[in-house]
Amino acid sequence: MKNKIINNKIVVANWKMRLSLKESLILAKKMKNKFKNFKSGEVVICPNFLSLCHTKNIMENSSINLGSQNVFWEEKGSYTGEVSPGMLVEAGCEYAIIGHSERRKYILENYEMIHQKLKAVLNNGKLVPIVCIGENTEERKTDQRDFILTDQLYQALSGINIVGEQQIIIAYEPIWAIGSGITIEPAEAKYAHKIIKLTLNDIFGMQVVKDNFRIIYGGSINSRNVKGFVNIEDIDGLLVGGASLDEDEFYKVAKAILK
Ligand code: PGA
Numbered sequence: 001m002k003n004k005i006i007n008n009k010i011v012v013a014n015w016k017m018r019l020s021l022k023e024s025l026i027l028a029k030k031m032k033n034k035f036k037n038f039k040s041g042e043v044v045i046c047p048n049f050l051s052l053c054h055t056k057n058i059m060e061n062s063s064i065n066l067g068s069q070n071v072f073w074e075e076k077g078s079y080t081g082e083v084s085p086g087m088l089v090e091a092g093c094e095y096a097i098i099g100h101s102e103r104r105k106y107i108l109e110n111y112e113m114i115h116q117k118l119k120a121v122l123n124n125g126k127l128v129p130i131v132c133i134g135e136n137t138e139e140r141k142t143d144q145r146d147f148i149l150t151d152q153l154y155q156a157l158s159g160i161n162i163v164g165e166q167q168i169i170i171a172y173e174p175i176w177a178i179g180s181g182i183t184i185e186p187a188e189a190k191y192a193h194k195i196i197k198l199t200l201n202d203i204f205g206m207q208v209v210k211d212n213f214r215i216i217y218g219g220s221i222n223s224r225n226v227k228g229f230v231n232i233e234d235i236d237g238l239l240v241g242g243a244s245l246d247e248d249e250f251y252k253v254a255k256a257i258l259k
Contacts, residue, residue, distance in 0.1 A: 010042040010169065010216060010237035011254045012067060012130060013244030014097065017048060024051035028058045030247040035064055038251075041237070041258030044095050045244075049083055056092030067095030067130070070103060073116035075124070085124035096121055097130045097239075099156065101175045111155035118156060122166060130216075130239070131156050133196070134173040145174075146195050153199045162204065162212050169214045170196055171239045177219030179241060186228035189217050193234035223252035230256055 019027060024047045035043060046067040047055050056066050068091075072082035088096055098121065099114035114131065121129040133152040135145040153170070162168065172192050177184050193215050200209045217229060218239030229235055238257055244250045 008041050009258050010044065010214065011250075011257055012044040012095070012097075012171075012216070012218075012237070012239045013046060013250055014069060014100070014218075014239055014241050015045070015047050015244060016069065016102070016241060018245055019047070019051075021048075021050050021054070024048065025054050025058060027245065027247065028055045031064060031250070032058055032062045034247040034251045035062065035254070038254070038258075039063065041254075043254055043258075046095070046097055052088070052091040052093060059092075065094045066092050067097060068093050069097050069100065071096040071098060071117055071121060071127070073113065073120040075120065085121050085127055089124065089126045093127060095128045095130055095169075097132065097171075099132045101132060101134060101173055101178060105175075111152055114156045115158075115160075118160060118168075122160065122162070122168075125166065128167045128169060130169040130171050132171045132173050132218075132239075134171075134175050134178075134219075137176040140174065140176060145192065149192060149195050150199045153196065153203065157200075157203055162208055165212070167212055167214070169216055169237075170200070171216050171218050172196060173218040173239060179220070181220050183220050183225045183228075184217075186232055189229065189235065190232050193217070193232075197234050221253060223249050223256070226253045226256040 044065045044067045046069050068088045072084050075084045075086050098117045103109040118129050121127050133149055135148040139148050196215050200213055214236035215234055216237035216239055217235050221238050221240050222243040240253055243253055
């Protein structure tokens with residue numbers, strides 16, 4: 001597990017299923033080169049499963065960390081097609097995204113599964129989980145956002161025991177802002193992060209939240225709108241999809257939020 005760097009800001013690239021193995025490795029090399037003198041905060045890249053080991057090799061002697069886009073809730077067994085926390089660690093991952101809204105939508109992943117996945121990652125102890133939450137368009141329109149966020153957090157986190165310096169990252173990703181080009185107003189993101197922080201305080205107590213949690217934002221972030229998210233209290237970093245597919249664009253986003 002990474003050392004205690006909870007005060008560091010973090011920027012996470014989610015390449016989704018957007019790149020082939022070959023394309024992933026080309027972009028990984030470009031990223032390594034682009035970030036070679038970059039020392040601030042934490043930069044994480046999440047390629048597809050196939051590309052993890054090769055990307056890890058490319059990232060040797062670089063400050064860029066590796067993360068997975070998904071993880072399963074058991075360590076070993078007859079679970080065709082799944083990949084466990086231990087296997088991801090073996091492949092060189094230090095982070096694992098859990099419960100991305102695209103998995104909730106297409107694979108019907110629910111918060112019971114997300115809870116199991118989080119437990120497995122914490123039991124393994126060598127990965128930092130990035131747990132995704134966020135309301136959809138309808139829920140936002142009907143003023144349910146605060147309830148949805150609180151409910152998702154309770155479902156994912158209730159009964160979770162956080163030991164020592166284990167870090168957990170919560171990614172607030174409003175579904176209506178993901179891949180849509182619609183950007184949230186920074187003030188709205190700030191408000192949602194406050195709700196998340198208060199809910200975490202209720203579940204774990206303020207000290208644990210301060211020591212072990214970070215809350216990051218994701219949804220149509222790019223080099224043009226990132227400035228609005230810099231220096232906002234309770235926004236500890238960003239999860240970036242589309243804008244992470246180009247090394248120059250991603251570098252600009254990282255530089256803005258991490259410097
Ligand atoms: P986007 O994706 O930046 O393309 O909206 C963010 C995400 O899905 O994590």
